[in-house]
Amino acid sequence: MSHGRVRTRSTPPRGALRVLARLGPEKGVLDLLEATSGWTRPVEVALAEAGFEDSAGSQSELLERCRRTTTRTGGVRLRGALAWDEALPWLAGAAVVIAPSHKETFGLVALEAMSVGTPVVAYRIGNLPALIAPTSHDDHLLVDHDDGPAALHKAAQTLLEDDILHAATTQTVYRRAAAFQPRRIADLFPEAVS
Numbered sequence: 001m002s003h004g005r006v007r008t009r010s011t012p013p014r015g016a017l018r019v020l021a022r023l024g025p026e027k028g029v030l031d032l033l034e035a036t037s038g039w040t041r042p043v044e045v046a047l048a049e050a051g052f053e054d055s056a057g058s059q060s061e062l063l064e065r066c067r068r069t070t071t072r073t074g075g076v077r078l079r080g081a082l083a084w085d086e087a088l089p090w091l092a093g094a095a096v097v098i099a100p101s102h103k104e105t106f107g108l109v110a111l112e113a114m115s116v117g118t119p120v121v122a123y124r125i126g127n128l129p130a131l132i133a134p135t136s137h138d139d140h141l142l143v144d145h146d147d148g149p150a151a152l153h154k155a156a157q158t159l160l161e162d163d164i165l166h167a168a169t170t171q172t173v174y175r176r177a178a179a180f181q182p183r184r185i186a187d188l189f190p191e192a193v194s
Contacts, residue, residue, distance in 0.1 A: 016042040016077075017156055018094035020087065020109045021101070022050045023059040028100035028123075028149075030062065033069040035149035036076050041160070043098075045070075046090065048081030092116035096156040099128065100149060107131045114177035119169045121155040131176075138172060140165070 017039075021027040029045060036043050047066065049059050070076045082090055091097055097113040097120045104126035111131060113120050122128045123145040133141045140158060143151035159166050 015093055015095045016044040017096050017098055017153075018091065019043070019045045019098050019100065020082065020091065020113075021045075021099075022048050023062050024050065025054070025058075025062065026101060026103040028102045030066055030069060031102075032098065032100040032149045032152065033066055033073060033076060033078075035153065037073045039075055039153060041095065041157075043076045044094075045076060045078050046080070046082050047078065088112060088116055091118050094118050095160055096121060098122070098152050098156060100152060101125065101128075102145065104128055111177055111180055114173035115180075117170045117174040119159055119166065119173055121152050121159070123152070132173070134176075138169065141169070 019029060019032065021029050023029075029047065033043075033045070045066070047063060049063075066078060070078045091109075091113040094113070097110070097118050099107065099110050099120055099122035101107075101123065102125070104122075107122070107126065107128045110120040110122060110128060114132070119141060120132055121141050121143070122132055124142045125145055129142055133139050140155060143155050159169060
């Protein structure tokens with residue numbers, strides 16, 4: 001994670017809802033794309049292949065399904081992988097990042113978005129609640145998985161309709177991400193292993 005290279009925003013939210021994920025069914029991107037019809041804000045999705053897949057050809061098949069769905073729903077821009085140095089500026093340019101994962105261990109994309117002051121909405125799964133909204137004050141960023149992509153959209157819209165809430169959330173997530181700076185983690189490591 002790289003802090004300091006990208007400035008956080010201090011203006012009202014503009015821009016698209018963005019999703020950054022690898023190609024895998026557990027990332028929930030196809031489900032989100034299938035639900036985007038009628039969304040008023042543009043959705044931009046960057047998908048990257050991984051060096052592993054569930055079965056041979058499964059990533060290509062999923063990418064093709066995402067492309068077909070995007071063509072049908074409209075309002076969605078699908079792109080390929082971002083270069084490492086493009087990821088933080090791209091996440092910083094989002095109004096809100098949506099993490100539609102059905103299963104998540106840590107949530108690196110969420111943390112990267114938070115590190116540049118971009119709020120993240122996600123399902124209440126895995127480590128995401130502890131990372132994104134460890135207090136009830138920030139619970140508006142999380143939705144129940146059973147409520148599906150429409151609930152993610154509603155959470156993003158609620159955040160974007162309130163400039164004060166969005167600005168406060170931007171600052172909160174930026175400060176929360178600072179707890180994960182590499183230097184701080186390195187300082188804590190000796191305590192953890194001793």
